[in-house]
Amino acid sequence: MPWAGGFSAIDRKPLKPEVDIMTTKGILEIRNLGKAFPANGRKGSLQALDGINLSIRPGEFVSIVGGSGCGKSTLLRLISGLDDEFQGEISIGGAPVRGTSLDRGIVFQDLRLLPWLTAEANIALALENSGLSKADKRQAVAEHLKLVGLEKFAQAYPHQLSGGMSQRVAIARGLVNRPGLLLLDEPFGALDALTRSRLQAELERIWREEGITMILVTHDVEEAVFLGDRVIVMEPGPGRIRRELRIPLPRPRRRSDPRFLEIKEDILREFTGPETAEAESLEPAGRPLAEARLDWAA
Amino acid sequence: MTFPMLQKSLHKRRGSAGAEIRRWLWKSILPASILAFWALATRFHWVDRKIWASPAQVWQATLGLNRDGFLWLALGESLLRDLAGFLLGAAAGLAAGGVLGWSPWAYRLGAPTLHFLKAIAIFAWIPLLTMVFGIGEASKIVFIALAAFYPAALNTLEGIRSVPKSQLELARAYRLDPWQRLRKVILPSALPSILTGVQVALILTWLATVGVEYFMSAGPSVGGILLNGAESFHLEIVFIGIILLGSVGFALNQGAHALGRRLLRHRPQTLKA
Incomplete structure (x- = not known):
């Protein structure tokens, strides 16, 4: 397998001097956020999010965990600017979030690699409007392919890549603009357990090296605890924050660490009660490889 | 690599x-x-045997008819006419389908009319065409163009309208402007459907070419050979026309498929289409 294992730190020269440092490095503030979708065929609407308050400081890794329908992906879309219709406020460094920005990268749940572009060209797509010169673009793409260990697969098309490799291309594309904030929507949901844990470790290293703020949405409690400085637990109907907890464990974390397991159990009890805490995943129905993930329980 | x-x-x-x-x-x-x-x-x-010619007779007639290269001349005439009509109609179809697919406003305005016109058999246009363009070459080429127009327009329209929302959202996330969005996302995404339209247009224009040559007598041409054979009860001549018609249609189809496979070679999931 072409697992390259290593990754290399990128020399973070300021590629985008025109971007205000206050907005890239400012605190993400979410105040009293609500989101309603028009309900199908009926009057009224469906409240997907209600009264969300959250502030995330630069460089922090925040995991948002919750079951289906708790609005965690909706929350991520609102932060990304893909959806502008909401109540309340979202601001970064005091500036309200309106529309998408190259400074807020997003890695989609379904990857969204364009099948007619090579790995390289897929990553370069994110740089179309970066304002970089052709040579700088080429260099940035090459560096980020290297960052995710795929430099030898620059010319490969998505259908020639494995699931894990495709996922890395998507992460490289999310990072290539050097965003201050990277949003990850269940990025490892469709991967096998082994690839998944490798990529989690890799993501953690990238996060530490690049100093990017990351928000990870997941239904996998273990993943949330493994990666987050903080874990935000959400509940459905309407989507609210149920609990927030700091993870005081040193990094890199060990999944078999008793304290790790204790925190995990604690969070799982929020959903299932103590007797079913070993269920591990919050979305048991229809998720591929939900059972495979049990392998990790130490 | x-x-x-x-x-x-x-x-x-x-x-x-x-x-x-x-x-x-x-x-x-x-x-x-x-x-x-x-x-x-x-x-x-x-x-x-008074009506049916044997393969040997057809072969003899072919040699006889082609003594001065007449068959090549006829074939060339038909292919040229086909090409002119195809280019005109496919270009117009791609443009119309592109505009209707691109702009929701144009779609609401134009799609019902397009679907109404599509339902009219193209041979029904012949009287109208001859009134406007006469019975010369212009009429024939416009008729052939009509045959190319509908499949090209409808498939382009369909291809653009069925670009996945997720891909358009990706374009939004990377702040692509309309031109970049068209070039980098919409056109490549719609390409398989557009190619299908062009392929169907290519086949239909050939049938339309021979048809219009038959109905609007066009001198040396594949349709002309069919017409002559039929009018003089020389079935071996009709057979020559049929074999020419089939061979060219077959070759066009194969060529269009090969081109499609080549353009879509990086998309295994669409190759079978």
Whole structure:
């Protein structure tokens, strides 16, 4: 397998001097956020999010965990600017979030690699409007392919890549603009357990090296605890924050660490009660490889 | 790049020469049987020999008709006419389908009319065309163009309208402007459907070419050969026309498929379409 294992730190020269440092490095503030979708065929609407308050400081890794329908992906879309219709406020460094920005990268749940572009060209797509010169673009793409260990697969098309490799291309594309904030929507949901844990470790290293703020949405409690400085637990109907907890464990974390397991159990009890805490995943129905993930329980 | 895994999938395995010949033999079983049956039927008078020509007679007539290269001339005339109509109609169809697919406003305005016009058999336009363009070359080319227009327009329209929302959202996330969005996302995404439209247009224009030559008598041409054979009760001439018509149609179809495969070679999931 072409697992390259290593990754290399990128020399973070300021590629985008025109971007205000206050907005890239400012605190993400979410105040009293609500989101309603028009309900199908009926009057009224469906409240997907209600009264969300959250502030995330630069460089922090925040995991948002919750079951289906708790609005965690909706929350991520609102932060990304893909959806502008909401109540309340979202601001970064005091500036309200309106529309998408190259400074807020997003890695989609379904990857969204364009099948007619090579790995390289897929990553370069994110740089179309970066304002970089052709040579700088080429260099940035090459560096980020290297960052995710795929430099030898620059010319490969998505259908020639494995699931894990495709996922890395998507992460490289999310990072290539050097965003201050990277949003990850269940990025490892469709991967096998082994690839998944490798990529989690890799993501953690990238996060530490690049100093990017990351928000990870997941239904996998273990993943949330493994990666987050903080874990935000959400509940459905309407989507609210149920609990927030700091993870005081040193990094890199060990999944078999008793304290790790204790925190995990604690969070799982929020959903299932103590007797079913070993269920591990919050979305048991229809998720591929939900059972495979049990392998990790130490 | 030297990557064994990639190379395996980049270079599709070609069959050996033996397998190629076997495939070719397999394909020619049915045509050969029909030819043999035809030869036997005329040889043993299972059919009325006054009307039915034998394969040998058709071959003789072909040689006779082509003594001064007449068949090549006729074929060239028809192909040129086909090409002119195809280019005109496909270009107009791509443009119309593009605008209707691109702009929701244009779609609401134009789509019902397009679907209404599509439902009219193109031969119904002949009287109108001859009134406007006369019975010369212009009428014929516009008629052929009409045959290309509908499949090109409808498939382009469909292709653009069915670009996945997720891909458009990706374009939004990377702040692509409308032109970048069209070039980088919409056109490549719609390409398989557009190619299908062009392919269908290519086949239909050939049928329309021969049809319009037959109905609007067009001098030396494939349709003209059919018309002459029919009017003079020389069935061997009609057969020559039919064989020409079929061969060109077959070649166009194969060519269009090969082009489609080439343009979509990086998308295994769409190749079968």
